[in-house]
Amino acid sequence: MRMKISALLLFCFLVFNGHVSSQSKVEADLGIGLFEGLIDVKVKYGNNAQIALCQGFAQGSFWMTGIEGYYHFAGLSKHVDQRTFYVMMGLSSTLFAGGYDNFEKIVFYSRLGKTFNFSKRTGVNLDAGLGVLSADDIDGYHSSLVPTFGIHFFVRL
Numbered sequence: 001m002r003m004k005i006s007a008l009l010l011f012c013f014l015v016f017n018g019h020v021s022s023q024s025k026v027e028a029d030l031g032i033g034l035f036e037g038l039i040d041v042k043v044k045y046g047n048n049a050q051i052a053l054c055q056g057f058a059q060g061s062f063w064m065t066g067i068e069g070y071y072h073f074a075g076l077s078k079h080v081d082q083r084t085f086y087v088m089m090g091l092s093s094t095l096f097a098g099g100y101d102n103f104e105k106i107v108f109y110s111r112l113g114k115t116f117n118f119s120k121r122t123g124v125n126l127d128a129g130l131g132v133l134s135a136d137d138i139d140g141y142h143s144s145l146v147p148t149f150g151i152h153f154f155v156r157l
Contacts, residue, residue: 025050025082031152035107035131036066036092042152047082048072054092064105066092072115079117080156086113088127104136109148121156 029042033056040056049071056064068090075084093106113127131148134141 026157027154028157029125029152029154031125031150033148033150033152035105035109035133035146035148036064036068036090036150038063040064040152042068044070044154046070052090054090056092063094064092064107065095066090066107075114077115077117079120079123082115082117084115084117086115086125086127087111088113088129106134107146107148108132111148111150113150123154125150125152125154 025045025047027042027044027050029040029044029052031040031042032038033040036054036056038056038058040054042052042054044050044052050069052068052070054064054066054068055062056066058064068088070086070088072083072086077084087110089108089110091106091108094104109129109131111127111129113125115123115125117123128147128149131146132143133146134143
């Protein structure tokens with residue numbers, strides 16, 4: 001429950017922050033990522049500062065649901081004014097997994113990435129970093145440090 005409240009507070013803070021709300025870019029992503037969902041869909045809002053909602057799918061059903069924040073800080077593109085290098089932080093959980101899962105997972109991850117723009121509307125994001133995985137098993141939650149990465153094709157709407 002604390003994770004859900006924390007994610008909601010982070011979302012509200014970023015959405016109502018003046019820097020994010022003054023930007024009007026929407027981006028839809030489809031790709032693969034470790035610990036945000038094996039195959040996942042993201043919807044991002046913003047330009048050099050972005051917030052994203054992410055839904056991962058595994059074995060034909062919902063798996064990890066997350067919220068992410070991005071900050072683009074360096075590099076130039078000939079297609080758009082968004083910077084090409086970024087840092088991101090995310091928080092994902094088995095929020096909508098079917099039924100009660102004895103192995104509930106919560107992952108906090110941070111990554112460094114680069115955007116490759118093919119045109120004004122399309123491109124690919126590549127990122128890698130580390131995450132902290134907390135998994136619930138029979139005798140409670142156990143945390144471990146894990147590698148995390150993502151590759152996503154995007155379309156700006």
